[in-house]
Amino acid sequence: MTRPLLIAPSILAADFARLGEEVRAIDEAGADWIHIDVMDGHFVPNISFGTPVMEGIRGVTKKPFDVHLMIAPVDRYLEAFAKAGADIITVHAEAGPHLDRSLQAIRALGKRAGVSLNPATPVSVLKHVLDRLDLILVMSVNPGFGGQSFIPAMLGKISEVREMVRGRNIDIEVDGGITRANAGDAVRAGANVLVAGSAIFKAKDYAAEIRAIRTAAVSVDV
Ligand code: DX5
Ligand code: ZN
Numbered sequence: 001m002t003r004p005l006l007i008a009p010s011i012l013a014a015d016f017a018r019l020g021e022e023v024r025a026i027d028e029a030g031a032d033w034i035h036i037d038v039m040d041g042h043f044v045p046n047i048s049f050g051t052p053v054m055e056g057i058r059g060v061t062k063k064p065f066d067v068h069l070m071i072a073p074v075d076r077y078l079e080a081f082a083k084a085g086a087d088i089i090t091v092h093a094e095a096g097p098h099l100d101r102s103l104q105a106i107r108a109l110g111k112r113a114g115v116s117l118n119p120a121t122p123v124s125v126l127k128h129v130l131d132r133l134d135l136i137l138v139m140s141v142n143p144g145f146g147g148q149s150f151i152p153a154m155l156g157k158i159s160e161v162r163e164m165v166r167g168r169n170i171d172i173e174v175d176g177g178i179t180r181a182n183a184g185d186a187v188r189a190g191a192n193v194l195v196a197g198s199a200i201f202k203a204k205d206y207a208a209e210i211r212a213i214r215t216a217a218v219s220v221d222v
Helices: 016-028 051-058 075-083 099-108 154-165 183-189 206-218
Strands: 006-009 034-039 065-070 088-092 112-117 135-139 171-175 193-196
Touching (some): 006 206, 016 051, 051 075, 065 075, 065 112, 075 099, 088 135, 099 112, 135 154, 183 206
Parallel strands (some): 088 112, 135 171, 171 193
């Protein structure tokens, strides 16, 4: 099953003093999803923002909010993120004692459910929850910060995920250190959703950068 290629700029790299304008700019520049990185200073060694910020930008764009929760324990916050305008809610495999329960809760809120795998987390954690999944997010850096380098060993992991979900209606997203130089490798390995923070927001022309990443990715023969 060939899935559409989607580009999801991470607003973690945006200018927070002008966040509304930044979100509008990436929407107009051709972003497919808006990737929203929520960090709690506990599950990851950094704090970003929470539901009030999401609510503040929800009115700026109609694009889906792809919410990446790097928080633990996560279950008690799922409803708040659903109400704040999330379309996809992704939790880390280690973010609660009961991954299956977290995924059921996300779908019960009417949202698409994702699981994120840290670089050292094995693909096998997904095996028994595949029926509850809409998205798998393969971290290609250790979560917590933007601007890190892509870990090449994650390409093999993306391929493993692709084999595991073959024939299912599940997106494979890659997050961390994505640039026009490695977007093709990620798609060749099996990803169809590319998150990019620094690469897009550090560029002068967001539309040109999104186009360059998309072109690098679609020129791949999969
Ligand atoms: C890292 C976040 C990523 C990150 C991507 O914890 O999940 O979404 O912000 O940023 P870049 O593209 O700069 O690696
Ligand atoms: Zn992310």
